[in-house]
Amino acid sequence: MLYYDTMTNKIYIKRSRRKSVAIKIDNQGIITVFCPLNYPETKIKQLISEKRNWILTHIKKINDDNLKNVDFINYKKLLLSGVAYDITYDDKNIKIGDVEQIKYRKDMVSSLKKWLKKRAEETLETRLNHWARVMKLSYSKFFLTQARKKWGSCDNEKRIRLNFRLIMLPEDCINYVCIHELSHLLYLNHSKKFWNTVAKFMPNYKTIKKQIKDYSFTLQLF
Numbered sequence: 369m370l371y372y373d374t375m376t377n378k379i380y381i382k383r384s385r386r387k388s389v390a391i392k393i394d395n396q397g398i399i400t401v402f403c404p405l406n407y408p409e410t411k412i413k414q415l416i417s418e419k420r421n422w423i424l425t426h427i428k429k430i431n432d433d434n435l436k437n438v439d440f441i442n443y444k445k446l447l448l449s450g451v452a453y454d455i456t457y458d459d460k461n462i463k464i465g466d467v468e469q470i471k472y473r474k475d476m477v478s479s480l481k482k483w484l485k486k487r488a489e490e491t492l493e494t495r496l497n498h499w500a501r502v503m504k505l506s507y508s509k510f511f512l513t514q515a516r517k518k519w520g521s522c523d524n525e526k527r528i529r530l531n532f533r534l535i536m537l538p539e540d541c542i543n544y545v546c547i548h549e550l551s552h553l554l555y556l557n558h559s560k561k562f563w564n565t566v567a568k569f570m571p572n573y574k575t576i577k578k579q580i581k582d583y584s585f586t587l588q589l590f
């Protein structure tokens with residue numbers, strides 16, 4: 369169901385068998401209200417009007433961030449290990465700053481994506497193996513993903529998935545995601561014991577966890 373509010377844009381309403389009501393805003397500024405199946409519309413409108421300031425502040429921040437990241441979003445620049453490089457290209461080659469030159473195939477974005485995924489495959493598995501050794505843990509299988517919402521995951525069959533877009537982030541962020549997913553080999557939850565394990569290998573993990581949020585826009589790239 370779609371509900372239009374005068375103040376912003378669209379507000380989506382998703383009803384499900386849940387007990388509580390929550391408002392979520394994604395990094396494109398889309399607002400969704402999650403609520404129980406029979407939750408009355410008048411109450412939703414009331415909630416939105418109560419939360420007006422919070423929503424507007426949030427949307428403004430998203431717009432500011434998008435403006436700040438506009439060169440990355442338009443593929444004029446590319447992030448590699450947290451460093452921004454200019455992208456220049458002709459119909460033969462694509463140059464990433466002065467560090468790399470790759471072949472232009474079909475179109476610029478898909479050529480870059482292919483190259484990034486190859487580089488991610490080599491880099492991320494090596495990082496993960498490094499931390500697995502340090503933490504004395506072993507996973508069953510490694511997969512590279514291109515999920516839009518997650519940096520990584522670990523399932524009950526000890527398979528670890530890492531997002532190829534991680535290679536755009538600083539090394540500390542990559543290390544954090546590796547440590548986080550490997551800690552799930554011990555605890556498949558986010559309990560205190562889980563976070564203690566993460567902290568053992570990365571004492572400043574809280575800072576890095578916050579830092580990663582600044583890069584969530586990269587999940588929408590490529």
Ligand SMILES: [Zn+2]
Binds near residue numbers: 548552558
């Ligand atoms: Zn987790």
